[in-house]
């Protein structure tokens with residue numbers, strides 16, 4: 440996809456990182472990709488980025504040619520796998536660009552500005568955010584708030600169930616909707632009301648499908664993640680149209696994800712497994 444193909448009122452989603460928790464590059468994950476969470480959303484001429492994992496570096500390398508950029512970056516939360524691409528995002532080094540960084544999960548004196556400064560601090564990182572030349576504004580809000588990014592783009596948010604908090608998003612544009620719901624843990628047998636309300640009738644739901652139900656019950660209760668089966672249950676209960684299986688376990692190699700994909704397809708035709716480079720258009 441070249442940016443020249445995007446025009447008018449197009450609404451599309453491109454995946455640059457689909458892996459959960461830690462990057463997992465290598466031959467066994469090459470087909471689905473090993474980059475952590477990074478998604479590009481185009482609402483007509485408006486650019487919205489979701490999270491800043493390692494995939495964001497590749498996205499940034501593509502975006503430098505589009506400067507001047509004016510974009511919003513929505514963070515589910517600031518666990519390392521969702522922010523570690525930020526220092527390597529080349530458009531931050533271009534003075535003609537401006538970005539707004541949105542986060543709804545912080546509190547108790549913590550801000551998105553402070554998170555970025557602590558991420559890029561000795562002895563963890565060689566240079567501070569002062570090396571950036573773009574104009575960066577910080578938009579801390581409370582998960583559950585509605586956000587105004589631009590006219591014609593409605594963004595709703597919801598509290599997710601994750602250690603240190605996380606925010607789910609629903610972006611509506613041109614009568615279509617995409618929801619981004621990661622990282623979140625479900626309570627078995629009890630569909631999350633916040634998630635159900637957020638994704639009701641949505642066209643696309645990108646959901647934290649880190650585990651299978653079996654893996655979750657056996658080893659991962661309390662780790663803050665969900666399962667593809669719960670994603671199916673939520674989408675079916677909420678009347679959502681397409682599930683995108685996302686935030687893959689770094690220990691799930693390509694063959695394993697192929698097998699999971701077949702299981703998902705059998706119970707929810709049209710669902711897709713997220714992979715680096717995948718583009719969904721409305």
Ligand SMILES: [Zn+2]
Nearest residue numbers: 459460520622
């Ligand atoms: Zn994560």
Ligand SMILES: [Zn+2]
Nearest residue numbers: 516518601622
């Ligand atoms: Zn997390």
